[in-house]
Amino acid sequence: MTAKPSVSDTHSSTTSFENWWKIQGEWVEEPNDRRGGYSGVQRIYAEGKLLYAKRQTGHIHRSLLHPFGRPTVLREQEALVGARKAGVTVSEIVYCAAEQSTQGWRALLITKALEDFQPIDERYANNGREEYGEALHQQLLVEVAHTLARLHTARWQHGCIYIKHIFVRITGEGQTLTPEIALLDLEKCRRRLTSKQAALHDMLQLRRHSPWDQADWQSLIGHYQLAMGRTFKTLYKATRR
Structure with a gap:
């Protein structure tokens, strides 16, 4: 199988792609078959660190810029970079690459674990x-509000913002405890x-x-709304379904 040049590769090396692809671990998100292929997430250990590997084959999305499709991890890579620039805590990218051959796409997104964070719903x-x-x-609610405001001010829409995708870490001691918020699953x-x-969709x-x-x-x-500097009447009227 002869691979074409990688569309996106933080190391720009076919050898690197093959080495990462061979590393296997425990599935924390079982592969699902959709978008013309499969996508799943494994917990792996490499370079002395706990990492998460999103592994895809033929799992693509189409847009005006990419009418023939491209792996969804490339969109997620762009979102992770954009969110971090906006001041939002997200998983740090270790490696991201996609390769296309006569047999279709293969893609990888390797990220560091969010140390000491846990989903708010688990908490x-x-x-x-x-x-x-x-x-x-109440401090936690403030930090969630500020985190989402930073994301939306930069015009990034999470697109799948369930409570399980908002993580929290408590730092400090005694009377100086502080909640820190991170976002996960930006696919x-x-x-x-x-x-x-972005604001109305996500909120x-x-x-x-x-x-x-x-x-x-x-x-x-x-x-x-204070963080966004504007009022959204629709949000005040929102109730759970």
């Missing part, structure tokens, strides 16, 4: 809100023409897929 399930108290919970993330488009989706009651939601939206 709630483990009584994290009760353990640390209401004051810290469907894309740039919108306006920040309003209404988050409302439908979050455990927050109306009081928590009103608090989050209040901080979010």
Whole structure:
């Protein structure tokens, strides 16, 4: 099989691609068959670090810029870079590449683990809100609001913003505990023409897929609108489905 030059490769080396492709690990997201191929995520250990490898074959998306399709990890790579430039904490890219041959596409996205972060829904399930108290919970809502505002101000729309994609890490000790927020799974993330488009799509989706009651939601939206510097009446009226 003769591979064409890689579309996107942080190391620009076919050898590097083959070496990364051979590393296998435990599936943390079983491969799903869609978009003309499969895509799944493995937990691997390489270079002395815990890493996550998104492995794809023929798993493509099409757009006006790419009418014939390209692997979705390349879109995710762009989103990770864009989100980080916007000041949002996301997984750090170790390696990203895609190769096309007569048998189709193969693509890899290798990222570092988000150390000490956990999904907010898991934290709630483990009584994290009760353990640390209401004051810290309100700080968490503020940080979620500011994180999403930074993403949307840069016109990036997450596209699949469920509560399980928002991670939290608590730092500090005693009375100086501070929540830090990170976003995960940016595969469907894309740039919108306006920040309003990104904001309304993500925030209404988050409302439908979050455990927050109306009081928590009103608090989050209040901080979010202050960070955005504008008001979205639709968000105040939003209720969970």
